[in-house]
Amino acid sequence: MSIVVAVLAFLVLRASSVTMSAADPEEPTEQRTDCAAVSVVAPSTVVSPAEQSLRFSDVWGLTRGAGQTVAVIDTGVARHPLLPGAIAGGDFVSDGDGSTDCDAHGTVVAGLIAARPSPGSGFVGGAPDADILTIRQSSSAFSAVSAERETRDDGSTSSGYGDVDSMALAVRAAVDAGAGVVNISEVACAPVGTPLGDDALADAIEYAAVVKDAVIVVAAGNLDGSRCRDQNDTMRGQAGRDSPATRTTASPARFDDYVLTVGSLDADGTPSAFSLAGPWVDIAAPGTDVTSLSPTGEGLADGTLDEEGRFSPFTGTSFATPFVSATAALVRSRYPDMSAREVIARIVRTAHAPAGGWDSAVGFGSLDPVAAVTGTAEDEPENRPATRLDARVTTPPEDRSNATVALVGSAGVILALASLCFCAALFDVKNRRE
Numbered sequence: 001m002s003i004v005v006a007v008l009a010f011l012v013l014r015a016s017s018v019t020m021s022a023a024d025p026e027e028p029t030e031q032r033t034d035c036a037a038v039s040v041v042a043p044s045t046v047v048s049p050a051e052q053s054l055r056f057s058d059v060w061g062l063t064r065g066a067g068q069t070v071a072v073i074d075t076g077v078a079r080h081p082l083l084p085g086a087i088a089g090g091d092f093v094s095d096g097d098g099s100t101d102c103d104a105h106g107t108v109v110a111g112l113i114a115a116r117p118s119p120g121s122g123f124v125g126g127a128p129d130a131d132i133l134t135i136r137q138s139s140s141a142f143s144a145v146s147a148e149r150e151t152r153d154d155g156s157t158s159s160g161y162g163d164v165d166s167m168a169l170a171v172r173a174a175v176d177a178g179a180g181v182v183n184i185s186e187v188a189c190a191p192v193g194t195p196l197g198d199d200a201l202a203d204a205i206e207y208a209a210v211v212k213d214a215v216i217v218v219a220a221g222n223l224d225g226s227r228c229r230d231q232n233d234t235m236r237g238q239a240g241r242d243s244p245a246t247r248t249t250a251s252p253a254r255f256d257d258y259v260l261t262v263g264s265l266d267a268d269g270t271p272s273a274f275s276l277a278g279p280w281v282d283i284a285a286p287g288t289d290v291t292s293l294s295p296t297g298e299g300l301a302d303g304t305l306d307e308e309g310r311f312s313p314f315t316g317t318s319f320a321t322p323f324v325s326a327t328a329a330l331v332r333s334r335y336p337d338m339s340a341r342e343v344i345a346r347i348v349r350t351a352h353a354p355a356g357g358w359d360s361a362v363g364f365g366s367l368d369p370v371a372a373v374t375g376t377a378e379d380e381p382e383n384r385p386a387t388r389l390d391a392r393v394t395t396p397p398e399d400r401s402n403a404t405v406a407l408v409g410s411a412g413v414i415l416a417l418a419s420l421c422f423c424a425a426l427f428d429v430k431n432r433r434e
Contacts, residue, residue: 138166164251
């Protein structure tokens with residue numbers, strides 16, 4: 001018996017050590033560009049149009065997300081007084097702990113989810129009593145030490161670190177650390193038929209959703225000038241969803257049975273032109289001109305500034321996604337016995353549906369946090385086997401030599417580290433803005 005106990009103890013220690021050491025880059029990295037500069041916003045009691053339309057405060061008498069941990073798998077989340085409960089969950093980019101954000105992206109996402117209220121400010125996250133677990137999985141400012149320095153015509157140099165494999169590790173780390181909601185505002189995309197090399201990510205997503213019962217909320221992605229340049233056809237109704245005509249595929253959005261995929265809406269409620277449509281889109285939320293926490297101080301920011309001071313607003317499906325994650329945290333806090341699938345079904349079925357009930361730009365409609373928390377979802381989610389929605393496409397043998405992916409910036413600029421785009425739905429991956 002003592003031998004068995006000793007062996008079990010060894011295995012437990014070995015497993016825990018793997019988990020603890022997993023949040024490190026797989027190779028030495030270095031910072032090659034300056035961190036992003038942000039446009040600081042003066043404190044104001046004015047509530048942003050997005051928050052006004054979503055009316056999160058209407059449900060705070062019922063739930064504020066207490067007891068929920070939301071993982072933000074992104075560029076890191078900087079320490080901020082309005083995120084006092086943030087948990088440093090690891091860093092797959094450098095030797096940090098996840099509490100550094102050189103890209104002005106992850107901090108913005110986290111603030112939209114769970115920023116605490118502050119005197120004299122109208123800005124509050126959708127689920128202000130939820131806790132943030134931050135995992136830095138990518139950065140436009142870092143590169144592998146071994147990566148060649150590419151100089152462009154304008155004199156700028158390439159950079160960027162993070163791929164679908166590190167995303168897979170981050171997803172597992174997040175749910176193993178106890179996250180009940182996982183926000184992924186990053187997307188790998190490519191033309192249909194081009195291998196994404198995302199089998200490990202598929203396994204991690206399934207593990208998180210099924211074994212760990214986590215609600216996984218992901219960005220649909222944005223059109224850009226590289227691998228995400230071709231918009232998919234607009235499809236409506238179940239017939240369109242069953243027979244998609246896609247030119248561009250996106251991951252992890254394409255793992256539709258396991259994730260809740262979010263498109264972007266403009267301020268007037270219409271689909272954003274940059275939002276990548278597809279048969280995997282489930283819901284839409286405001287994604288333009290958002291204000292959130294600054295990664296460089298104690299205040300707020302509403303965009304980035306390039307070296308010449310030109311302003312680019314925080315805009316993209318990246319910033320629509322956290323509104324849905326905040327809603328998931330509110331629902332899970334209010335209904336702790338609900339499974340992840342039931343939470344997703346509730347959010348989707350209380351959305352404001354488009355004509356035909358579904359379309360490829362907004363999914364089943366625009367997010368309604370109040371209805372999701374207080375309304376009734378009539379049907380249980382269909383228990384169907386998980387599929388990848390582009391599985392019907394015949395693809396060539398996988399070539400992992402091009403599996404490294406890059407990020408899409410707030411100015412709609414993309415830099416692919418190899419041949420695929422890793423689009424953090426609208427944030428810049430160059431050391432310049434366009």
